[in-house]
Amino acid sequence: MKNVYIETYGCALNRADTYVMITLLKNEGYNFVENPEGADIIILNTCAVRLETEERMKQRIRELNKLSKKLIVAGCMSGAEPATVLSIAPNASLIGPQSVEKIVDVVESKDRKILLEGDRAFMTPRVFDGKIAIIPVADGCAGNCSFCITKLARRKLRSYPLREIVEAAKYSIQRGAKEIELTGQDTAAYGLDLGGSIKLTDVVNAVAELEGDFMIRIGMMTPEQAIRIIDDLIEVLKNPKVYKFVHLPVQSGDDRVLKLMNRKYTIEEYKNLVSEIRSKVPFVNITTDIIIGHPGEDEEAFNNTLLLMKEIRFERIHLAMYSIRPNTRSASLPQIPDNIKKMRIQIANKLYEDIALSIHSDYVGVISRVITTELGRKGSVIGRLVNYIPVVIKNENAELGKWYDVKITEASFYDLRGVLV
Template structure:
């Protein structure tokens, strides 16, 4: 069969797609790049926000017009199967924790519905470019009030460490120079296995031979706090990017309680300061939801103050949107005009703060590893602390090069290759 897979959402969703591609290829099926060339279309969906859900529903309507076999996979299928079935009653459904059923679904002449799976036992054998995305777990140990993903990935399921190590080893052999160990909550890795933690897993991965860097995926503060000392130690390893993604979501304790987050603002700040004291160049990235129910002006200003105080290198800002069957949906909502105004103010502050951080790199020399192509023939490299650098010279992917940083924006750095190589006089 010729199979076309279209993917939306987070790195974990992309990792799921690579698993499906790997399994289908091993069975002799062909992965094609155009839906028109396919016998079967797989739509790997995201449902994290209302506008994303609406886009997914529209895409299902478009794809079902092809009259080809349609498989709707991912978080929308898992969290809202009735919605999917109402739009495309003939489509097969594959929840995000049942991706290992993909070959059965593709090969079956009948419609199939799989929404809950067993322990994950297959890691991806394929990747694109020079970045390998390796899922280490899905599901989480939390129960946030606003989160629909919890309804799609209901159980924490950690991949056995030997499968992850083997997947990384194979990816490096095939040319990967960046390995993303991804999960819904990386710090929850191993809670369902007993006797192993994220730090143990990373220590196994760094022993793999080869010139590659590891990016550890997003983790909740409450789980990261469980083993902070061990986490800091693995972040110090030469093969690990000095990068940590810790979503704070709000800078107000009352809102955090409404969100059912299991930490206080002070605890979060203490954790960030501890990490920065041990790894001064660390890139602390966070997520913030603006306009969650219960957020008044004081709470919003507390969030702005936290942004100013911690000066995150990157913030993923999102305006709260109601997600069905979540506790936050039943709470008194912040009016849309208020949310939009706050979102604009938070975005403006974020851009100002991130630019202040990035402009300190202008004039420095950074050693970067080139991982992907940019626009207009540019190449994207990553610094040791995972800041993107746009290189305006011709250079192969997968190379370590020295770059003179000449410009900065709130989003990235920009510069040129340094010729000849000189003694590095950079911040990293």
């Protein structure tokens, strides 16, 4: 049977798509290899969320195309910018993120295939790496943000059947998974395409009822959809099998910029949402995304973002400098000069690091319960607190997939360090 090499970039949903493709191809007897030189077929699962990412994808397509193997370019760049991909690799097959269940057809076709859209068969993965199983709950989202190219690649919201999600989680837990990551572009939008009769919280509750020693991580959700399910969301966050972790991208601290972004909430609504969660879920970790330098962000708007960071004191912030994405509404607006964007992101990064270090420093000297899920550098093991803050354990006796009492000895803005008690 032919050898397949697959390389993946981007978000958890992209990684879940890769696991789906691996599952389907393994079912057909295909063998997977560790390097492209040893493969008959190469699959590149791309990301196009930012300009620098897209440039990296272009370079990687060029490199892989030179190997003269059967090349399949999957992921968001294929879905959103197929002409760009084909201009670099004219003979490559393309498969969009909402067509990944057809990967076997593309691999086995003697001719070039281009499959960018289609009705997904809602296949969930039956493979995972280490102790973390990534399981998609939905593909696509209910929003239409002005800056987002992913919407062009994943055009429709499609919620996976509850039974399929639970079966995938059960399969993974029985094979040693200790973290079930329920992922999607907007997990809180789950069920909107099904008439609203079923919600994300129903999915979390169903997975939490499975037997086994594991934790559930709920993936990113938009504030407006989180507000829609807030009461039920707070209740599932209280479940001992659910990480006290909420990823709520605010994107800007200024209402005028949020309107230009076509975000569907105000800063006051966002602050009320965070306050409601924090008041009812002890130790909860509120993580966010912020775009610096989006069109329309003047000095006042930027300062409003800094003020929001200081007021909410996020445990983690994914900061990104705005970059133009083709065929998006934000690309047509007057742009902020690069030198101003670079200056602003340096200021925002410094503030974020100071706040996060202050928060993490409070853990130093504390003995905390930690579950180990990943291998770190130099023989270390990475575990997670119940609020998903990472802890690097410098002890060769620590095993993956176990709960340990760990004394926190050091803190950085990014993580904690500790030793077994």
